[in-house]
Structures are given as C-alpha cells and as structure tokens.
Amino acid sequence: MTRDTGAQGHKMGRHFGNLIKLRHIITYTISPFEQKAFPNYFSKGIPNTWRRFKGQVLRIVPPFVGSYLIYTWATNEHEMSMRKNPADYVNDK
Numbered sequence: 686m687t688r689d690t691g692a693q694g695h696k697m698g699r700h701f702g703n704l705i706k707l708r709h710i711i712t713y714t715i716s717p718f719e720q721k722a723f724p725n726y727f728s729k730g731i732p733n734t735w736r737r738f739k740g741q742v743l744r745i746v747p748p749f750v751g752s753y754l755i756y757t758w759a760t761n762e763h764e765m766s767m768r769k770n771p772a773d774y775v776n777d778k
Contacts, residue, residue: 723730
C-alpha cells in the first residue's frame with residue numbers, strides 16, 4: 686500500500702526490487718523469457734562430462750573394485766567357516 690505524502694508526489698516505501706538506491710553501479714538484466722534454458726547442452730555439456738569422467742575414472746573405480754573383491758572373498762570365507770565338518774559326525778548314530 687502506498688500513500689501520497691503531499692504536493693511533491695513522493696510515495697511512502699519502495700517496491701521490493703528498489704529497496705535501496707545505488708549510485709555509480711550499473712546492472713543489466715535479461716528477461717527469463719529471453720534466456721535459453723540449456724544453451725550448448727549437446728555441443729559442450731556432454732563432451733565436457735565425458736572428459737571429466739575419463740579424468741576421474743582411474744581414481745574412483747579401482748578402490749571400489751578392490752573393496753568389492755575383498756567383500757565377496759570375506760563373505761565366502763565366513764560362510765565356509767560356518768559349515769559343519771562332516772568328518773566330525775561320522776561315528777554318530
């Protein structure tokens with residue numbers, strides 16, 4: 686709500702985008718309707734993603750593969766150690 690303060694025609698308060706007055710600073714804006722949502726997505730975005738992937742794959746994959754192999758080995762060893770030895774029960778009736 687704005688009120689007129691008299692003969693000079695000043696308004697009380699300011700709109701949200703103009704809360705303060707900046708001097709000597711120039712800002713330029715473009716409407717969101719004039720911007721492109723995904724500029725250069727296929728021409729630059731996908732090749733850049735591939736380049737970054739290739740640069741990091743040798744740092745990331747070997748620890749995961751090693752961890753997976755150790756985990757599967759330990760799981761198999763644990764299950765084998767939990768089995769009963771049939772030779773211990775040969776003389777039972």
